Amino acid sequence: MGKLYFKKSSKEEKNVQPRPAKETIEFLLSYSKALNVVEYQNMKFETLLN
Amino acid sequence: MNNTKVTDASLVRDYLEGNENALGTLISRHQQRIYSFIYSKVYDKDISEDIFQDTFIKVIRTLKRGKYNEEGKFLPWVMRIAHNLVIDHFRRNKRMPKFDNSGDFNIFSVLSDGDLNAETQIIKDQIESDVQELIKELPEDQLEVLTMRIYKDMSFKEISDRTGVSINTALGRMRYALINLRKIIEKRNLILTN
Numbered sequence: 071m072g073k074l075y076f077k078k079s080s081k082e083e084k085n086v087q088p089r090p091a092k093e094t095i096e097f098l099l100s101y102s103k104a105l106n107v108v109e110y111q112n113m114k115f116e117t118l119l120n
Numbered sequence: 121m122n123n124t125k126v127t128d129a130s131l132v133r134d135y136l137e138g139n140e141n142a143l144g145t146l147i148s149r150h151q152q153r154i155y156s157f158i159y160s161k162v163y164d165k166d167i168s169e170d171i172f173q174d175t176f177i178k179v180i181r182t183l184k185r186g187k188y189n190e191e192g193k194f195l196p197w198v199m200r201i202a203h204n205l206v207i208d209h210f211r212r213n214k215r216m217p218k219f220d221n222s223g224d225f226n227i228f229s230v231l232s233d234g235d236l237n238a239e240t241q242i243i244k245d246q247i248e249s250d251v252q253e254l255i256k257e258l259p260e261d262q263l264e265v266l267t268m269r270i271y272k273d274m275s276f277k278e279i280s281d282r283t284g285v286s287i288n289t290a291l292g293r294m295r296y297a298l299i300n301l302r303k304i305i306e307k308r309n310l311i312l313t314n
Binding site: 087088089090091094095097098099101102103105106107114116 | 140143144147148151152155156159165168169172173176177180181184185186
């Protein structure tokens, strides 16, 4: 019963900084590596490799 | 590498020259601030994650397309993109609100079926008959336009054709009818709400 009322101490809560998941960052870095922009006669084409 | 000594502008330059690691440094340098900003607006981890991802996809595409021209202002620029995407998210949600039933609170337990119960129906009828009495005090031209618009559901174009006045005049009469109606209600100290 006591567990139901257990609350994390404010110090503990403060330490949890919101940040994006590791997978999201990895996805973004992979996306960046895969994205290629090709310019042809004032036009830009995006290609995603792999 | 000491991240604090390299400026954002030079990291952006490195990235544009093909150094992919520069992007990693930029993201890790600013991820917490940008993510916290998004989370502080949407209060949902998954949505924050999505908006954060979309923000950087936009950043990457803009940089790679050579459209970035705000040297030295990388973070404010990214924050603005995040801010716009947060607004887009709320706009989308406003059009199609989603209800999350996972918590203790169940939206369906408080949603009514929209029909009036007996009491509110009586009040509604009373208000409508009061209003019908009140509008009789309006000047003839305003009463005519208001009746056509509200009770006969005619458009201002149709009202204009029927009464022989311009659309603007009809609009003006409707406006004054409502203003005068409010004045009458105020003068009589009436409360016409459910």
